[in-house]
Amino acid sequence: EDKVVQSPLSLVVHEGDTVTLNCSYEVTNFRSLLWYKQEKKAPTFLFMLTSSGIEKKSGRLSSILDKKELFSILNITATQTGDSAIYLCATITNSGYALNFGKGTSLLVTP
Amino acid sequence: NAGVTQTPKFQVLKTGQSMTLQCAQDMNHNSMYWYRQDPGMGLRLIYYSASEGTTDKGEVPNGYNVSRLNKREFSLRLESAAPSQTSVYFCASRRDLNTEAFFGQGTRLTVV
Numbered sequence: 001e002d003k004v005v006q007s008p009l010s011l012v013v014h015e016g017d018t019v020t021l022n023c024s025y026e027v028t029n030f031r032s033l034l035w036y037k038q039e040k041k042a043p044t045f046l047f048m049l050t051s052s053g054i055e056k057k058s059g060r061l062s063s064i065l066d067k068k069e070l071f072s073i074l075n076i077t078a079t080q081t082g083d084s085a086i087y088l089c090a091t092i093t094n095s096g097y098a099l100n101f102g103k104g105t106s107l108l109v110t111p
Numbered sequence: 112n113a114g115v116t117q118t119p120k121f122q123v124l125k126t127g128q129s130m131t132l133q134c135a136q137d138m139n140h141n142s143m144y145w146y147r148q149d150p151g152m153g154l155r156l157i158y159y160s161a162s163e164g165t166t167d168k169g170e171v172p173n174g175y176n177v178s179r180l181n182k183r184e185f186s187l188r189l190e191s192a193a194p195s196q197t198s199v200y201f202c203a204s205r206r207d208l209n210t211e212a213f214f215g216q217g218t219r220l221t222v223v
Contacts, residue, residue, distance in 0.1 A: 099156075
Protein backbone atom coordinates (compact mmCIF):
# COMPACT_ATOMS: atom_id res chain seq x y z
CA GLU A 1 0.00 0.00 0.00
CA ASP A 2 1.37 3.40 -0.97
CA LYS A 3 2.13 5.77 1.91
CA VAL A 4 2.74 9.49 2.13
CA VAL A 5 3.74 10.74 5.58
CA GLN A 6 4.09 14.37 6.50
CA SER A 7 5.80 15.78 9.56
CA PRO A 8 5.29 17.59 11.75
CA LEU A 9 1.49 17.46 11.76
CA SER A 10 1.36 20.96 13.24
CA LEU A 11 3.78 23.76 13.86
CA VAL A 12 3.65 27.21 15.46
CA VAL A 13 6.38 29.74 14.65
CA HIS A 14 6.97 33.48 14.96
CA GLU A 15 7.04 35.82 12.02
CA GLY A 16 10.48 35.89 10.48
CA ASP A 17 11.34 32.31 11.39
CA THR A 18 12.39 29.74 8.80
CA VAL A 19 10.44 26.49 8.68
CA THR A 20 11.07 23.12 7.07
CA LEU A 21 8.20 20.78 6.34
CA ASN A 22 8.84 17.14 5.58
CA CYS A 23 7.17 14.63 3.31
CA SER A 24 8.34 11.02 3.06
CA TYR A 25 6.83 8.43 0.77
CA GLU A 26 6.72 4.74 0.01
CA VAL A 27 5.17 4.55 -3.42
CA THR A 28 5.30 1.90 -6.10
CA ASN A 29 6.26 3.23 -9.51
CA PHE A 30 6.78 6.81 -8.29
CA ARG A 31 6.51 9.59 -10.86
CA SER A 32 6.25 12.97 -9.13
CA LEU A 33 5.65 14.70 -5.82
CA LEU A 34 3.50 17.80 -5.45
CA TRP A 35 3.12 20.43 -2.75
CA TYR A 36 -0.08 22.38 -2.15
CA LYS A 37 -1.05 25.20 0.20
CA GLN A 38 -4.55 25.19 1.66
CA GLU A 39 -5.89 28.26 3.42
CA LYS A 40 -9.62 28.55 3.96
CA LYS A 41 -10.83 26.64 0.97
CA ALA A 42 -9.31 24.94 -2.07
CA PRO A 43 -5.72 23.67 -2.10
CA THR A 44 -3.54 25.76 -4.40
CA PHE A 45 -0.57 24.33 -6.23
CA LEU A 46 2.97 25.23 -5.17
CA PHE A 47 5.48 22.84 -6.74
CA MET A 48 5.79 19.64 -8.72
CA LEU A 49 9.04 17.72 -8.28
CA THR A 50 10.06 14.91 -10.57
CA SER A 51 13.85 14.92 -10.63
CA SER A 52 16.03 14.30 -7.62
CA GLY A 53 18.24 17.10 -6.31
CA ILE A 54 16.77 19.94 -8.35
CA GLU A 55 15.41 22.73 -6.19
CA LYS A 56 12.20 24.47 -7.15
CA LYS A 57 11.89 28.02 -5.85
CA SER A 58 9.18 30.64 -5.72
CA GLY A 59 9.89 33.71 -3.64
CA ARG A 60 10.44 32.65 -0.04
CA LEU A 61 9.33 29.07 -0.71
CA SER A 62 11.56 26.33 -2.01
CA SER A 63 11.38 22.58 -2.29
CA ILE A 64 13.63 19.69 -3.16
CA LEU A 65 13.17 15.98 -3.77
CA ASP A 66 15.45 13.13 -2.77
CA LYS A 67 14.45 10.04 -4.73
CA LYS A 68 17.09 7.88 -3.11
CA GLU A 69 15.94 8.55 0.45
CA LEU A 70 12.29 8.94 -0.64
CA PHE A 71 11.48 12.32 0.82
CA SER A 72 10.90 15.95 0.00
CA ILE A 73 11.17 19.12 2.04
CA LEU A 74 9.38 22.43 1.71
CA ASN A 75 11.25 25.42 3.12
CA ILE A 76 9.70 28.75 3.94
CA THR A 77 12.09 31.56 4.88
CA ALA A 78 11.20 34.81 6.65
CA THR A 79 7.71 33.52 7.43
CA GLN A 80 4.73 35.87 7.42
CA THR A 81 1.28 35.52 8.95
CA GLY A 82 -0.06 34.96 5.45
CA ASP A 83 1.92 31.72 5.32
CA SER A 84 -0.43 30.25 7.94
CA ALA A 85 -2.12 27.34 6.20
CA ILE A 86 -2.20 23.59 5.82
CA TYR A 87 0.57 22.36 3.54
CA LEU A 88 -0.23 19.17 1.67
CA CYS A 89 2.11 16.78 -0.05
CA ALA A 90 0.92 14.32 -2.72
CA THR A 91 2.49 11.70 -4.97
CA ILE A 92 1.68 10.64 -8.49
CA THR A 93 2.63 7.26 -9.92
CA ASN A 94 3.33 6.16 -13.48
CA SER A 95 0.65 3.51 -13.25
CA GLY A 96 -2.27 5.52 -11.91
CA TYR A 97 -4.08 8.79 -12.32
CA ALA A 98 -4.83 9.62 -8.71
CA LEU A 99 -2.94 11.98 -6.43
CA ASN A 100 -2.25 10.31 -3.09
CA PHE A 101 -2.12 12.89 -0.29
CA GLY A 102 -0.48 12.93 3.11
CA LYS A 103 -2.39 14.22 6.13
CA GLY A 104 -0.88 17.67 5.86
CA THR A 105 1.11 19.99 8.12
CA SER A 106 -0.83 22.78 9.80
CA LEU A 107 1.41 25.85 10.07
CA LEU A 108 0.53 28.83 12.24
CA VAL A 109 2.71 31.93 12.00
CA THR A 110 2.20 34.31 14.92
CA PRO A 111 2.97 38.05 14.80
CA ASN B 112 -11.88 31.92 -16.31
CA ALA B 113 -13.84 29.76 -13.84
CA GLY B 114 -11.54 26.72 -13.50
CA VAL B 115 -13.30 24.05 -11.41
CA THR B 116 -16.80 24.91 -10.20
CA GLN B 117 -18.62 22.94 -7.53
CA THR B 118 -22.24 23.24 -6.46
CA PRO B 119 -23.62 23.57 -3.89
CA LYS B 120 -21.16 25.23 -1.49
CA PHE B 121 -23.05 24.14 1.62
CA GLN B 122 -25.66 21.45 2.23
CA VAL B 123 -27.39 19.94 5.24
CA LEU B 124 -29.04 16.55 4.77
CA LYS B 125 -31.01 14.29 7.01
CA THR B 126 -29.84 10.71 7.42
CA GLY B 127 -31.18 8.63 4.55
CA GLN B 128 -31.67 11.50 2.11
CA SER B 129 -29.94 11.50 -1.24
CA MET B 130 -28.18 14.25 -3.12
CA THR B 131 -25.80 14.89 -6.00
CA LEU B 132 -22.76 17.13 -5.85
CA GLN B 133 -22.00 18.75 -9.16
CA CYS B 134 -18.59 19.57 -10.59
CA ALA B 135 -17.64 21.18 -13.89
CA GLN B 136 -14.30 22.27 -15.31
CA ASP B 137 -13.67 24.54 -18.27
CA MET B 138 -9.98 23.73 -18.82
CA ASN B 139 -10.50 20.79 -21.18
CA HIS B 140 -8.87 18.48 -18.65
CA ASN B 141 -8.98 14.73 -19.14
CA SER B 142 -8.97 13.48 -15.54
CA MET B 143 -11.38 14.44 -12.77
CA TYR B 144 -11.47 13.51 -9.09
CA TRP B 145 -13.61 13.60 -5.97
CA TYR B 146 -11.90 13.88 -2.59
CA ARG B 147 -13.23 14.24 0.90
CA GLN B 148 -11.39 16.08 3.65
CA ASP B 149 -11.91 15.40 7.34
CA PRO B 150 -9.98 17.02 10.21
CA GLY B 151 -6.51 15.52 10.54
CA MET B 152 -7.06 13.13 7.62
CA GLY B 153 -5.76 15.05 4.63
CA LEU B 154 -7.52 14.51 1.31
CA ARG B 155 -8.87 11.02 0.66
CA LEU B 156 -9.84 9.93 -2.83
CA ILE B 157 -13.42 8.75 -3.29
CA TYR B 158 -13.63 8.18 -7.05
CA TYR B 159 -11.83 9.39 -10.11
CA SER B 160 -12.29 9.46 -13.85
CA ALA B 161 -9.11 9.12 -15.88
CA SER B 162 -10.89 10.13 -19.07
CA GLU B 163 -14.38 10.68 -20.41
CA GLY B 164 -16.33 7.44 -20.18
CA THR B 165 -14.28 5.83 -17.41
CA THR B 166 -14.56 5.87 -13.62
CA ASP B 167 -12.64 4.06 -10.90
CA LYS B 168 -12.85 3.66 -7.15
CA GLY B 169 -10.45 5.42 -4.86
CA GLU B 170 -9.60 4.84 -1.23
CA VAL B 171 -13.06 5.48 0.29
CA PRO B 172 -15.79 4.74 -2.31
CA ASN B 173 -18.40 3.08 -0.10
CA GLY B 174 -21.70 4.96 0.01
CA TYR B 175 -20.96 6.98 -3.13
CA ASN B 176 -21.53 6.76 -6.86
CA VAL B 177 -20.19 8.92 -9.66
CA SER B 178 -21.04 9.84 -13.23
CA ARG B 179 -18.70 11.34 -15.79
CA LEU B 180 -21.44 13.01 -17.78
CA ASN B 181 -19.10 14.41 -20.43
CA LYS B 182 -15.55 15.74 -20.52
CA ARG B 183 -16.52 18.82 -18.47
CA GLU B 184 -18.73 17.34 -15.75
CA PHE B 185 -18.20 14.79 -13.00
CA SER B 186 -20.92 14.34 -10.37
CA LEU B 187 -20.87 12.58 -7.01
CA ARG B 188 -24.04 11.02 -5.64
CA LEU B 189 -24.90 10.01 -2.11
CA GLU B 190 -27.83 7.59 -2.34
CA SER B 191 -28.59 7.34 1.38
CA ALA B 192 -26.62 9.85 3.40
CA ALA B 193 -25.09 8.84 6.74
CA PRO B 194 -23.57 11.03 9.48
CA SER B 195 -20.17 9.49 8.64
CA GLN B 196 -20.39 11.29 5.30
CA THR B 197 -20.28 14.68 7.00
CA SER B 198 -17.21 16.21 5.41
CA VAL B 199 -15.84 18.78 2.99
CA TYR B 200 -15.88 17.47 -0.56
CA PHE B 201 -13.46 18.70 -3.22
CA CYS B 202 -13.60 18.13 -6.92
CA ALA B 203 -10.38 18.40 -8.92
CA SER B 204 -9.24 18.06 -12.51
CA ARG B 205 -5.96 17.51 -14.26
CA ARG B 206 -4.84 17.63 -17.86
CA ASP B 207 -2.43 14.67 -17.80
CA LEU B 208 0.13 12.78 -15.71
CA ASN B 209 2.69 15.58 -16.06
CA THR B 210 0.56 18.36 -14.64
CA GLU B 211 -0.86 19.43 -11.33
CA ALA B 212 -4.47 19.09 -10.26
CA PHE B 213 -6.74 22.12 -9.90
CA PHE B 214 -9.34 22.11 -7.14
CA GLY B 215 -12.82 23.51 -6.78
CA GLN B 216 -13.82 25.58 -3.75
CA GLY B 217 -15.37 22.66 -1.94
CA THR B 218 -18.78 21.61 -0.67
CA ARG B 219 -19.34 21.50 3.07
CA LEU B 220 -21.84 18.70 3.70
CA THR B 221 -23.44 18.00 7.06
CA VAL B 222 -25.59 14.91 7.60
CA VAL B 223 -27.75 15.02 10.71
